[in-house]
Amino acid sequence: MMLKSSNNKQCCKDTFQVYRWKLRTHLLILIFIIFIPVLGLLIFLGYDDRQQSLENIEEQSRQMFKLFVDEQVSMIDTTLQLLEILSHIPAVYNLELGECNTILNTVKSHTPEYSTIVAADKNGVINCCAVPIKEPIDVKDRSWFKRIVQTREFVIDDFLISRSAHKASLPFAYPILDDLGNLKVAVGAAFDLSYYSHIFNRILLPPESVIIITDKKEDILYISGLSKENKTSELLGQPLVKIRGFGVPTQSKGNFTVIDSDNVERIYWFENLSVGQSSNNICLFVGFSKKVIFDKANQLMLRNISLLALFAILSFGFTWFFCEKSIVKPINLLVQKIQTLHDKRVPNIEIGVSKTLFHPTQELELLSTTFEDLMNKLSQREKERNQAEESVLESKERLESVLKGSQLGYWDWDITTGKVERNERWADMLGYTLSEIELNVKQWTDLHHPDDREAAWKSINDHLEGKSDTHKLEYRMLAKDGSYKWILDCAKIVKRDPEGRPLRMSGTHTDITERKKIEEDIRKLNAELENRVLERTALFEAANYQLEEINKQLELANIQLESANSQLNATNKELEAFSYSVSHDLRAPLRSIDGWSLALVEEFEEIIGEEGKRYIERIRTETQRMGQLIDSLLKLSRITKSEMFINQVNISELASNVAGKLKESYSENIKESYPDNIKKSYPESTVEFIIEPDLTVYADQGMMDIVLTNLIGNALKFTGKQTIARIEFGKLSKNSLQNSEIQSEYNGKQIFFIKDNGAGFDMKYSGKLFGAFQRLHKESEFPGTGIGLATVQRIIHKHGGRVWAEGEVNKGATFYFTL
Amino acid sequence: MNSKTILLIEDNSSDIELTKRAFKKNHIKNEIIVMEDGQDALDYLLNPSNSYEQLPVLTLLDLKLPRIDGLEVLQRIRSDSRTKRLPIVVLTSSKEEKDIAAAYDNGANSYIRKPVDFKQFKESIGILGSYWLSLNESPPKGGNDGYN
Structure with missing residues (x-):
């Protein structure tokens, strides 16, 4: 990733800046996201608080309603008791004016909840009253009196609103009956509704709470909590709708929210209740300022959210700071270093971000080290690329020079x-x-x-x-x-x-113009040649035909040859049986002849005489010669049929051994066994062997032994009359090839020779040398069977070689052979 | 019967007499028993009524014999436990390698070719006699001695 142009670099710088902004924003957004659930939780808790407050208030209102009802019941009981007590006071039931007034006044002074206490006579005239009256008050047309006349029982009358006195009250009456059961006196008491405030004050209501009681006509009986106290009394008796803008709901209880005349939003709980009697239905409203209810919860929430905001701001600030210091700065530094690298293209530079920062993060350290590795590899690769470029350039140049060349x-x-x-x-x-x-x-x-x-x-x-x-x-x-x-x-x-x-x-x-020319020439030549070939082919075919004819004849001849061969094999077997028989049976009579001859000499020596002994000796000699002849013949035939085992043979060594053996047997033993007349012609001779060393041939060792035994044996035999016998064995060297026969025979083969300085022979008879039973010397001079050389020739021929001899009478003989 | 008899198995009457003569000339006086064919020789040697002492101390065997030839005689002598160690010298006219090998393969102790020259034959018999009859230690007689 090598940046080649400054444009590229600029683009990457921008990318890095955008990245920096993004990283920070992302972090802030992340933190913001972390704060969202907290904020949600706070809001939820606030809402929960508000609900709790609302429930609390509702509970409070409910308690208030209960308290009101309880108070109402107890108030009625108390009033009944009071009036009963009063009815038993003589001054009262006798209506003794002075006394009665005093008692009632006294009672009233102790019971401020009653606005007045009166006693009326049976005609409904009040003379006795807790408050001083100027004149008797006629109350016979008042509803409570009417009722008591009617029922003669304790009466709880309808609410009474005195508009002039701005007071609302609830009249009670208790009858005092005479002995006949007729109404004698009615004792009455009016409960001042303003006294409710005492009850309500006992309950600690939150500020700006409003309590309203209306009668069944929806006129206001009691009101408290609205801003101007003095005006509240004026409101008594006024219809609720007119004053408050809302009427009595049809339900028996419930709540609603309304903005009051003093611009305070309130939640009202209401409940329809009855006091004393069914006609005395009232509706009690308790209104709480919404603001007051939720004030605490709202404040708490506000405080929490404020705190949260504060934390968020702190967190944002810290993140910003931390991000700047721990992430953005190191990254910028790394980027700067990298850009420096790009500018300088310095190979093997250390980025070293890890060393320049106080608190590098693990990832950044990893990044920087990885980047170092990357840069090292990059520079390595650049080096390789430069080398490659160089080699490309080189090969391009080379190519050009090759093209040129x-x-x-x-x-x-x-x-x-x-x-x-x-x-x-x-x-x-x-x-x-x-x-x-x-x-x-x-x-x-x-x-x-x-x-x-x-x-x-x-x-x-x-x-x-x-x-x-x-x-x-x-x-x-x-x-x-x-x-x-x-x-x-x-x-x-x-x-x-x-x-x-x-x-x-x-x-x-x-x-390839030149080549084309040559090709054209060749083509012409070829055409010519083809013509000639065609001519020749015709001749050739004719010759072929003749050849085929000859071949056919040859095949025929072959078949004949094969049959001849099988006949030959049969003959050979017969011959084998024959020679076995010869070796066995032909010798037996000879042995007998010899044996009996000797017996004759031994047993009848005197009778036979010297002459006879000599004859018998001749018989024996001939017999033994016959034996030798048979043996030689057998040897010859054995060689013909025996198998050859060709090996490398050290022929020099073999010749030495044979010579050693023969020297002993010929010059000593055999010579001794010669007839005496022959023996005499042999002087005491010394034999000198000259054997060329280390000559080797590939041949059958046993057969070569026979060859050498015969040839050296012959040489020994025919040098027998020499004083110094010289027998030489060796190989002809190249320069000794004068004789044309030798030359033609040589032809790359080794020619071995055995030369002696013995009797030699006349070359006239050289043709007879190798025939069986052919001899060139008289038996009396050199005894022998005439089979030795025939055997030699047969062995040499079997080896594929030739044997021949040169000699001159009394000047020795040389036998040559090849293999 | 002399305890040291020599058995000559030979069909040629001249050879028989000349062999006897050769022994005599060499002053070997052991009794010489002659069997003229293979069958007779085997009948004589393998006769169970013969005691060990009656077996010959040396047997001279020709190979060419009527009825049963020498090699088979040799084979059968060697396959009988009583006679398997009998000293047997093949004395024959043949010098064929085949015959020599077969004789040794069948357990011949020695192989001698009869020379034509009677003087040589006489010498051979002399050497043979002195070797086998006095120099050589005879094998323990018989074969039922635990070695079989």
Whole structure:
């Protein structure tokens, strides 16, 4: 990620600044979000508080209603008791004026709740009263008196409102009956409703509370709490609707909210109650200022929210500060460092944010170290890229020099724009300079030989359509001098767009005019050659036919040969049986002849005489020779049929061993066994062996032993008359190949020889040397069976070699053999 | 019967007499019993009524015999527990490798080719006699001695 231009850098700087703003805002929003539930909780608690207050107030009003009812009942009871007591006072029931007034006055002074206490006679005239009266008051048309006359029982009358006195009261009456049961006196008392305030005062009502009592006609009986006290009395008796703007609800109890005349919003609880009697229905209203009710809850909530706001502000401030110090600053620092790096492009620099800050966070430390790693890797990669660029540049240069050196014309065709770039050689090939060549394909097409143009485009189009792997074609192009040049054009698509459509194609031109000429020559030659071949083939076929005929004959001959072979095998088996029989049965009589001959000599020595003994000795000698002949024949036949085991054989060593063995047996034992007449002609001879060392051959060791035994044995035998016998074994060296026979025989093979300085032989008879039972010397001179050399020859032939001999009488003999 | 008899298994009458003569010339006086064919020889050797002491101290065996040839005689002598250790010297005209190998394979103690030269034959018999009759320790007789 290397930033190449300053524009790029600017863009990234901006991005970082936007990021910084965002980070802070995000943090603040986060904190704000944390505060939201707290705020919600506070509001909920406030609301809950308000509800609680409302419930408390409602409870209070309910208690008040209960208290009022209780008080009412007790007030009625008290009044009944009072009036009963009064009725038992003689002064009262006798209506003794002075006394009665005093008593009533006294009673009233003790019971301020009653506005007045009176006693009326049966006619409804009041003479006796707690308050002084100027004259008797006639009350017979008053409802309470009417009722008591009627019922003669304790009466609770309807509420009475004195508009003049601005007082509301509740009249009670108690009858005093005479003995006949007729009403004698009625004792009455009026309960002052203003006295309710005493009751209500006992309940601690919140400020700005209002209590209203109305009678069944919805006229106000009692009112308290409204701002102007003096006016309250004036309100008595007034209809509620008129004064307060709301009437008595139809329900027996409930609440409602209304804005009062003093502009205070209140919640009113009301309950319909009856006092004493059913007609005395009243409705009690208790109104509480809403403001007062919720004041405490509201204040609490306000305080809490204020505190919350304070905390929030503190929290915001701290976050802002902390964010600046612990996050934004380090990040800015990191960014600055990074930008410095971008500017300087210094490889292997340490970012070191972790060291420049007091309280870096783990993540930032990680980020900075990661960034260090990244930068190190980046610089490493940049280094590698630089190297790669260098190597690309190098290979480009190399390519150019290769192109130049290889005499290749180069072209690069931008398929989308149609522009073609070429090198100097491309133009030079056709005798142009590069400036004379247009940067398109048109001129190239025009220069084509008309016969090749179509093929050239077909090859290119095939490659473009993916039908071929490369565009490779030989065609002719018109050179500047008017001649046609053969061009080998090889090209390939080197760039494709992501969809695989070809974008660029590059290739080379090779001038193959020369090659084409040579090819043409070769073609002509080939044609000529073909003609000749055709001629020859005819001859050849004829020869072939003859050959086939010969082959057929050969096959026939082969079949015959095979049958001959099998016959031969049968014959061989017979021969084997024959020779076994010979070895066994032919020898037995010989042995007997020899044995009996000797017995004859031993038993009848005197009778036979010297001459006879000599004859018998001859018989025995011949017999033994016969035995030897049989043995030799057997050996010869055994060699013919025996298998060969070819190994590497040290023939020099073998020759030494054989020579050693033979030297002992021939010169001593065998010589001794020769007939005496022969023995005499043998001088005491010394034998000298000259054996070339370390000669090796591939042969059957046992058979080579027989060969050497025979040849060296022969040499020993025929040197027997020499004083100094010299027997030499070796290999012919190249420069000793004078003899033409040897030369022709040599032919790359080893030629071994055994040379002696013995009796030699006449070359006239050399042909007889290797025949069985053929001998060149008299038995009396050199005894032998005449089978030894035949055996040698058979072994040598079996090895695929040849054996021959050279010699001269009395000048020794040389036996040669190859293998 | 002499305890140290020599058994000669040979069909050629000349050979029989000349062999006897050769023993005599070498002053070997042991009794020589001659069996002229293989069957007779086996009948003689494998006869259960023969005591161990009656078995020959040396047997000279020719390979070419009427009825049962020498190699089979050898085989059957070796497969009988009583005679399996009997010293047997093959004395024959053959020098065929095949014959020599077969003789040894079948348990011959020695193989001697009869030379044509009677002097040599006589010497051979002399050496043979002195070797097998005096120099060589005879094997324990019989085979039922726990080694079988």
